[in-house]
Amino acid sequence: xxxxxVKNYEKKEKLHLKNxxxxxxxxxxxxxxIHSAGVNLLDSLIRNGEFKLFLPYKTPFVDGHDxxxxxxxxxxxxxxxxxGDEVYSRVGDFRIGTFxxxxxxxxxxxxxxxxNSSMEEASSIPLxxxxxxxxxxxxxxxxxxxxxxxxxxSGGVGTFAIQxxxxxxxxxxxxxxxxxxxxVKSLGADLVNDYKKENFATILKDYDVVLHSxxxxxxxxDSFTILKPSGTLVSxxxxxxxxxxxxxxxxxxxxxxxxxxxxxxxxxxxxRNVNFKFLFMRANGxxxxxxxxLIEAGIIKPVIDKVFPFEQTNEALxxxxxxxAKGKVVVKIKK
Numbered sequence: 001x002x003x004x005x006v007k008n009y010e011k012k013e014k015l016h017l018k019n020x021x022x023x024x025x026x027x028x029x030x031x032x033x034i035h036s037a038g039v040n041l042l043d044s045l046i047r048n049g050e051f052k053l054f055l056p057y058k059t060p061f062v063d064g065h066d067x068x069x070x071x072x073x074x075x076x077x078x079x080x081x082x083x084g085d086e087v088y089s090r091v092g093d094f095r096i097g098t099f100x101x102x103x104x105x106x107x108x109x110x111x112x113x114x115x116n117s118s119m120e121e122a123s124s125i126p127l128x129x130x131x132x133x134x135x136x137x138x139x140x141x142x143x144x145x146x147x148x149x150x151x152x153x154s155g156g157v158g159t160f161a162i163q164x165x166x167x168x169x170x171x172x173x174x175x176x177x178x179x180x181x182x183x184v185k186s187l188g189a190d191l192v193n194d195y196k197k198e199n200f201a202t203i204l205k206d207y208d209v210v211l212h213s214x215x216x217x218x219x220x221x222d223s224f225t226i227l228k229p230s231g232t233l234v235s236x237x238x239x240x241x242x243x244x245x246x247x248x249x250x251x252x253x254x255x256x257x258x259x260x261x262x263x264x265x266x267x268x269x270x271x272r273n274v275n276f277k278f279l280f281m282r283a284n285g286x287x288x289x290x291x292x293x294l295i296e297a298g299i300i301k302p303v304i305d306k307v308f309p310f311e312q313t314n315e316a317l318x319x320x321x322x323x324x325a326k327g328k329v330v331v332k333i334k335k
Contacts, residue, residue, distance in 0.1 A: 001021075001022050001100060002019060003017070003018060003019075003020045003099060003100035003101065004063060004064070004099035005018050005020065006047050006059055006061055007059060008059055009048065009049030009059065011048045013048075015047065020062065020100070022102055023104040024104065025073060025074075025075050026104070027077040027078075028077045028106055028108075029078070030071050030073065030087075030105055031071070031073035031074075031103075032067065032069040032070065032089075032103055032110075033069050033102055034098060034102060034334065035069045035070065035119035035332070035334040036068050036069070036118075036122070036307075036330050037066055037067045037330065038065070038066030038067070038123045038125070038126065038128075039064075039319075039320050039329045040127050042065055042127065043099075043320075044317050044320065044321055046063060047063055053254075054248060054254060055093055057094070057096075061096070062098075062099060062100050063096065063097070063099050064097060064098030064099035064100070066088075066091075066123050066124070066125075066330075067089060067126075068086070068087070068088040068113055068120075068122035069086075069087065070085070075107075079107075080107050080110070085112060086112065086122075087105075087110050087113055088110075088111060088123060088125065089105050089109050089110045089111065089288065090109070090126035090127040090130055090281070090283050090288070091103065091105050091109055092106055093282070093283070095283075099310075101333060108285050108286075109285050110285045110288075111285050111288035111292055112289070115296055116295065116298075117295060124327070125291065125295070125302055126288055127156075127281065128157045128159075128328065129300075130281050131157050131161075131279070131281040132160045132161035133164065134279055134281050135234040135236070136161060136164055136165055136234075139232065139277050139279060140209040142165060143168070143169070143170075144170070145171075146169075146171070147170065147171045147208050148170045148208065148209040148211065149173045149200070149209070149223070149226060150162055150165065150173070150174045150189075150211045151214055151219070152176070152213050153174030153175060153184040153192070154177070154180035154327070155213070155323075155325065155326075156325065156327060157236065158174060158176075158184070159184075159303040159326075159327045160303075161211055162187045162189050163188055163300040164294070166188035167294065167299050171190050171191075172190050173190065173192075173193065174189045174191075175194075175195040175200055176192060176193075176194070176195070177194065177196055178196065180326060201223075204226040206228040207227055207231060208227075208228060208232070209233075209234070210234070211234055211236070212233055212235040213237055220235070221268065224268050224272050225272070227272065227274040228274075229273045229274065230273060230275070231274045232275040233274060233275065233276050233277070234278075234279050235278050236279055238278055239262040239265055240261060240262060240278045241258055241259070241266070242255040242259040243277075243278075244278045244280060245257075245258040262278070302328070303326065305326045305327050305328065306319065306330075307330050307331070307332055308330070309332055313331050316331050
């Protein structure tokens with residue numbers, strides 16, 4: 001089969017399109033013919049080696065985390081899926097490889113594709129959908145009537161998180177540029193901050209939850225100031241915590257390192273009597289099935305910026321890296 005592989009960890013290193021052996025499946029896995037793959041900044045960061053400290057993929061390996069396709073083979077212990085099922089997944093860590101024609105996926109990481117979504121739309125959802133779900137539902141336990149600030153509202157996670165937060169009954173504030181204000185309003189944002197014109201920290205206060213996704217230290221610091229006492233900041237960009245390292249099954253030395261890395265952020269949170277949580281989302285087929293229900297009910301709609309042909313996967317990654325994508329970018333693999 002054809003696949004885009006990472007030959008060596010290196011920033012700006014392009015993926016290489018190669019012929020590689022078809023995957024073989026274990027008893028609890030299914031083989032999926034991939035029709036479309038979502039493209040995420042995580043794919044670039046993995047390629048660059050930025051996560052190899054705790055996700056040490058051995059090169060060469062196939063990149064890509066999101067996909068939608070059709071089951072072509074099932075393992076002997078698989079009970080949830082059958083050949084011919086249309087499925088989608090953010091495949092598990094150490095099982096990645098969706099920039100390819102086929103992939104072996106654990107049935108626990110898989111869900112039936114929303115019936116009202118195309119393959120391209122479905123492949124755009126898993127990583128951002130699970131990120132928003134795990135941040136807002138699992139960690140923050142966002143409730144009706146609460147206030148949530150979602151940064152980068154026109155990005156992949158932001159477009160999904162705004163819709164999910166509104167479904168949960170929250171008041172939603174977000175940031176975006178002038179050009180995307182109408183987009184985020186159409187998704188349900190109640191208050192939109194044009195980050196090029198004003199600092200959100202001067203206009204927002206007493207928020208219950210912040211979904212933080214910016215890499216600038218000043219933005220993290222300002223984000224703490226808008227939370228009410230006992231509020232929760234869930235960060236997608238870090239710094240990672242010892243709690244995260246422990247949950248990820250990393251050794252004590254990693255836990256100590258993460259404790260040091262997050263010391264400043266945790267100190268600022270403690271000083272303000274708020275909670276700081278780091279989220280590195282994980283694959284979860286059951287949660288994805290709940291997301292499927294919301295999409296089929298029309299509560300959440302996929303937002304896609306561009307669809308690239310499979311051969312232009314590197315161009316799709318380059319576009320994601322500009323930070324200008326409105327919603328998601330996908331590559332169409334099955335013609």
